[in-house]
Amino acid sequence: MATRTTIRKRFFALAAVTAIASLALTGCASTETESSDLGELNVQFSWIKNAEFAGEYFADSNGYYSEAGFSSVNFIAGPTATAAVVLSGEALVGLSDPIAVTPVILEEGAPLKIIGATYQKNPFTILSLKDGGNIATAQDLIGKRIGVQAGGNETLFDALLAANGISQDQVTKVPVEYDPAPLVNGEVDGFLAYVTNESITVANLGFEVTNLLFADNGLPFVAEAFVVTQDSIDNNRAALKSFLYATARGWKDAIAEPNEGARLAVEVYGKDLGLDIGKEQQQSVAQNSLLVVTDETVANGLLTISEAMQASNIATLSGAGYAITADQLFDMSLLAEVYQEHPELLE
Structure with missing residues (x-):
């Protein structure tokens, strides 16, 4: 049965990180969301290529990543130790969550930040x-x-x-x-x-x-969060903003056309997995209404994590024994710039 049959290693704490390689993507810092020469985009998924990543599929298939300046796109299937992949430079962005990332930051000193999240409510x-x-x-x-x-x-x-x-x-x-x-x-x-x-x-x-x-029941936190290195924020900002812009466009399409998102998973991106179209359609619809679209995203935009939501995440982490501040874990400045530069995303 080719379904995501559990969270599977999403929260694996990582062993000590000995070195941080340079990122696979290069690009100059810029205040503009789009660039004409951002190179290849590598994105590490947290799971197999099912309907969970419908927004990314739309962004690729509709050419949004290309329009944003990426020459090609590579979606890397999980599950895996996402933070390690991002730190190694094998992916510009990895999808994970605060509970998985926080121990790596605190215990290994990893320079990682969350710059947005697809799921406003963890599933x-x-x-x-x-x-x-x-x-x-x-x-x-x-x-x-x-x-x-x-x-x-x-x-x-x-x-x-x-x-x-x-x-x-x-x-x-x-x-x-x-x-x-x-x-x-x-x-x-x-x-x-x-x-x-x-x-x-x-x-x-x-x-x-x-x-x-x-x-x-006491553990509210975001999921399918976009994890990046501080080095990328400092030196590859244009690529990160272009990724966020294109991905937000893709998720707007995924919300408007959930069945098409399921089809893309079954027939295109996950075509070798034997996914069931009926189940993927159910998941696509359910995640949109339960996890992706909230009152906050209606007001602030998709993928955003409000200050109140950040505080809720920090409280959850504290309850789990992790003392970390919102500034240590989150950097929402890139997404804020994307929405400032592209107010049409809120329409």
Whole structure:
């Protein structure tokens, strides 16, 4: 079953970074969003090439990246240690999230920043079957067997417990792989998943599902965030702004045409994955309404992270044991310049 069957290594903490190579893209700093010679654009995805990245597909297929000055585009499928890829210079931009990036910044001294985010609300959930675990509240976790993938996913799950005053010995953490089969088979009562992905997959198998959303239970943070190096911000600003401009245009198209975004995933960018068009359409529609478009993005523009949202993310990280400031983690100045230069994006 070719679906994103879990968060898969999104939150893997990285080993010590010994060197930071020069970025694969080059370009002079500029106040203009577009440039005529930005070279190749490499983007590291957090996941396989499914409908999750519909906006990027539109930006490529409709020529927005080309118009913005990039000679070619390479989308690199995940999952992987995104921060390491960006630090190595193999990608100008990597898609990740604050909980994955913050430990690398604090513990490894990595000069990374988040400059925008597709998902204003993170999609992580404890998925359960209504006639099984039926985990509807955080307190329902107590005494349950929860399937959690090894690595950074454990950190995320432990943060959920801590945010809700639940000790780890009150829950049985069951090591699982990346397929929700253990949930369907009754081996676990709950499964760490995406509300826009595994939840749809399991529901399509005929099961009534219950979702315990992390964002509504003490862990609100953005996801599919654009991670870049400070060096790129300082010395490759034109390329970053051009990426943001073209990607915002692409996501406007993805919101207007969710089924086309699904088709691009199934027939073009993820054509070798055996994706199911019906499921991808469901995901495309769901992510737009649940995660991408909010009152804040309507007011401020797609991909933006407001000061209030940044503060919420910092509070979440603090609850998970990470002391970091918004200035250490976020730099929204590039996107602010993009919207100032292109007010039509707000239309």
